[in-house]
Amino acid sequence: MKTISIPLGKRSYPVWVQQGLFKKITDLLKPMNMGNKWFIITQDKIKTLYGNELQKKLKNSGFNVKILSIPNGEKTKSLKEFENLHQQLLNFICDRKSILLALGGGVVGDITGFVASTFMRGIEYIQIPTTLLAMIDSSIGGKTGVNLNLGKNLIGAFHQPRAVIIDPEFVSTLPHREIISALGEMIKYGVIADVLFFKWMDKNLLSLISNKDITLLEKAIIKSVDIKAKIVAEDEMENGIRKFLNFGHTIGHALETVLDYGTLVHGEAVSYGMISAGYLSTKKTNLTNKDYLRLKSAINKLSLPRLNGLNNKTIIQIIKQDKKAINGKINFVLLQEIGKPIIVDTIDEGIIKSSLGKL
Secondary structure, X not given: OEEEEEOOHHHOEEEEEOOOHHHHHHHHHHHHOOOOEEEEEEEHHHHHHHHHHHHHHHHHOOOEEEEEEEOOOHHHOOHHXXXXXXXXXXXXXXXXXXXXXXXXXXXXHHHHHHHHHHHHHOOEEEEEEOOHHHHHHHOOOOEEEEEEOOEEEEEEEEOOOOEEXXXXXHHHHOOHHHHHHHHHHHHHHHHHHOHHHHHHXXXXXXXXXXXXXXXXXXXXXXXXXXXHHHHHXXXXXXXXXXXXXXXXXXXXXXXXXXXXXXXXXXXXXXXXXXXXXXXXXXXXXXXXXXXXXXXXXXXXXXXXXXXXXXXXXXXXXXHHOOOOOEOOEOOEEEEEEOOEEEEEOOOOHHHHHHHHOOO
């Protein structure tokens, strides 16, 4: 088992990665079971695939555990569902010693973490990501929150989990698009932090897309987690280099919002956002056309869904409401070169619209 530490002082925690880890999950959780109540929060599909099995495993090992299921889909990450989960926890007499288990993808992890951050002013939770994207991104770093109609993650808090448990074998039940989505984020890690990893991803991308080599996938997961762990350890509250993780997200989030979270899944939207940010970089930060084309070529291997009829005016309005905008200035993470990001807030709307034309 690979253990990657997130060193944050009293808030430090391990990320455990291993094929088949779900089968021995009770061994990991037993030291934390002090007769307290445990609550598995998951979505309907995941409950059928893994949730009922997890509840049975824990009950057979002496855990006092209940399972709470929320509807499938990004729209579930709402204030309404957030309130509903609080009410259910109160009905089951959850207390400050209780522990929440976020079993699912980014939606489950984000809303469970936000509930944990606010219920009785904060209780513990553990991330058990079942999607590849959540494994390498949202389960790590303590970002929690819900969406509003005007944009993603506009309400939330930093609340670090007690542990993250990653089993690459969960990927076997994922739809192909979910794998593509996560590979876009993996490309991002190389682009912002490690040019050698970017080259490795580009070389192995078609093999990873086929999802036939779980050992290769595990290697990519471990490297992605390691990159994010180092960034989070240095900048937990996103005041400095953690902002670089938003590469591709400014336009990516806007695309998700304007398309009503249906046309694109998150990593696909971010991948398009990276193409846009790469083009902006050639205009604002002297990224070479060669590096831009290398980035675009890697992303094009993902065979993203085609975009038709984007409303550029609406996208610009959404970007201006993004939580990364400060004093009306739109902050973009751009590239000086692959592996060397920079934040720029002096981009006019005309250039942004031109970058959307590259999608």
